[in-house]
Amino acid sequence: MTRDYSQFLNTPTPATGDKRPLSALDRLGWQGFFSQQTDLDEMASHPPVRITEVNRNGLRAMGADIDLVIPPGLEATVGDWLMLDAELPTHSRVLERKSLIRRRAPGKDRKVQLIAANIDTMFVVTSCNADFNLARLERFIAMAFDADVTPVIVLTKIDLCENLEDYVAQARTISDLVDVVPLNAKSDTAREALAPWVRAGQTVAFLGTSGVGKSTLTNALGQGLEIATQAIREDDARGRHTTTRRQLYFLPGGCAVLDTPGMRELQLTDAATGVGDVFADLQELATRCKFRDCSHDSEPGCAVQAGIAAGEVDPSRLERWRKLAAEEAFNSASLAQRRAKDKSFGKMVKTVKSIKSRTKK
Ligand SMILES: Nc1nc2c(ncn2[C@@H]2O[C@H](COP(=O)(O)OP(=O)(O)OP(=O)(O)O)[C@@H](O)[C@H]2O)c(=O)[nH]1
Numbered sequence: 001m002t003r004d005y006s007q008f009l010n011t012p013t014p015a016t017g018d019k020r021p022l023s024a025l026d027r028l029g030w031q032g033f034f035s036q037q038t039d040l041d042e043m044a045s046h047p048p049v050r051i052t053e054v055n056r057n058g059l060r061a062m063g064a065d066i067d068l069v070i071p072p073g074l075e076a077t078v079g080d081w082l083m084l085d086a087e088l089p090t091h092s093r094v095l096e097r098k099s100l101i102r103r104r105a106p107g108k109d110r111k112v113q114l115i116a117a118n119i120d121t122m123f124v125v126t127s128c129n130a131d132f133n134l135a136r137l138e139r140f141i142a143m144a145f146d147a148d149v150t151p152v153i154v155l156t157k158i159d160l161c162e163n164l165e166d167y168v169a170q171a172r173t174i175s176d177l178v179d180v181v182p183l184n185a186k187s188d189t190a191r192e193a194l195a196p197w198v199r200a201g202q203t204v205a206f207l208g209t210s211g212v213g214k215s216t217l218t219n220a221l222g223q224g225l226e227i228a229t230q231a232i233r234e235d236d237a238r239g240r241h242t243t244t245r246r247q248l249y250f251l252p253g254g255c256a257v258l259d260t261p262g263m264r265e266l267q268l269t270d271a272a273t274g275v276g277d278v279f280a281d282l283q284e285l286a287t288r289c290k291f292r293d294c295s296h297d298s299e300p301g302c303a304v305q306a307g308i309a310a311g312e313v314d315p316s317r318l319e320r321w322r323k324l325a326a327e328e329a330f331n332s333a334s335l336a337q338r339r340a341k342d343k344s345f346g347k348m349v350k351t352v353k354s355i356k357s358r359t360k361k
């Protein structure tokens with residue numbers, strides 16, 4: 001007997017003009033991508049729940065009429081969808097992710113940490129002032145591409161800036177695939193400007209350095225919900241302030257907003273694909289260099305240098321590509337690779353020290 005799954009398997013992402021009432025799952029960000037991974041039987045016995053919060057007690061999971069805390073032990077992160085095993089919650093099945101933002105933990109063990117899953121849009125926020133930095137924007141965009149998240153560049157503080165066109169033009173040089181949205185985060189029009197991405201059933205996040213307007217924008221979307229100020233700050237062992245909570249907030253219109261400090265401090269790691277996507281034009285050009293390991297410096301037959309000579313390639317962009325690729329490679333290096341590097345670095349330091357001490361004597 002074939003069962004008719006069509007009713008729930010075709011859960012389209014609600015469109016802007018869609019007046020259909022939103023189900024509890026819609027509001028949590030349930031999409032066709034997830035329903036395709038399950039069936040009615042499983043949904044009945046193991047209902048879908050989304051991880052909306054990660055804290056010390058475990059993972060908070062919400063579904064239709066479900067709100068529980070799963071104790072630590074499940075390899076899942078905020079934004080994940082699970083098919084809940086009510087008896088043994090830590091054995092719940094984690095659904096395949098639409099997108100995943102990870103990072104390597106700083107410090108010795110360099111374990112990969114899951115930051116957030118199933119984000120649809122990442123607003124990369126910068127302001128039209130000294131914060132604006134093309135290299136940093138490119139790095140954030142590369143991260144988004146690598147995580148399979150759609151990046152959108154948001155330029156804030158346009159009300160305080162005189163040469164807006166310059167900023168917009170520069171931001172547009174980054175990638176043809178990325179929209180650029182200039183706005184005043186404090187004005188009533190901010191919500192409207194982000195509306196194409198902030199839709200029911202979608203999950204969005206803000207990324208950017210401190211003071212660029214992420215909280216202001218988050219609050220603008222929430223209409224006075226004071227979302228971003230709800231994060232709990234605690235002192236860590238070293239007396240620094242850290243936000244221990246990572247949380248998804250749900251807007252009245254049915255869109256989820258992620259607020260996590262981890263997102264704000266992302267280092268570029270394991271994002272070689274993303275870097276390649278941002279600099280796709282240069283990467284393509286480089287395939288025509290004479291040598292496969294061309295460093296695009298002074299090698300003969302370098303197609304990239306030829307592009308610069310012909311005025312088709314911006315030399316500063318090549319420079320940023322190099323730096324970003326190097327940063328990515330360094331941060332993504334395995335512990336063993338780093339140890340090897342550290343060893344040779346350590347040797348060098350020793351040599352320098354012994355030379356110094358000898359010359360002192
Ligand atoms: N005039 C103007 N002020 C803005 C705009 N966006 C943000 N601000 C102001 O800039 C300051 C910093 O904004 P926040 O929203 O706190 O910045 P943030 O990115 O959340 O900063 P962190 O929480 O430190 O990461 C606040 O005083 C805002 O009112 C803007 O578009 N125009």
Ligand SMILES: [Zn+2]
Binds near residue numbers: 290295297299
């Ligand atoms: Zn080359």
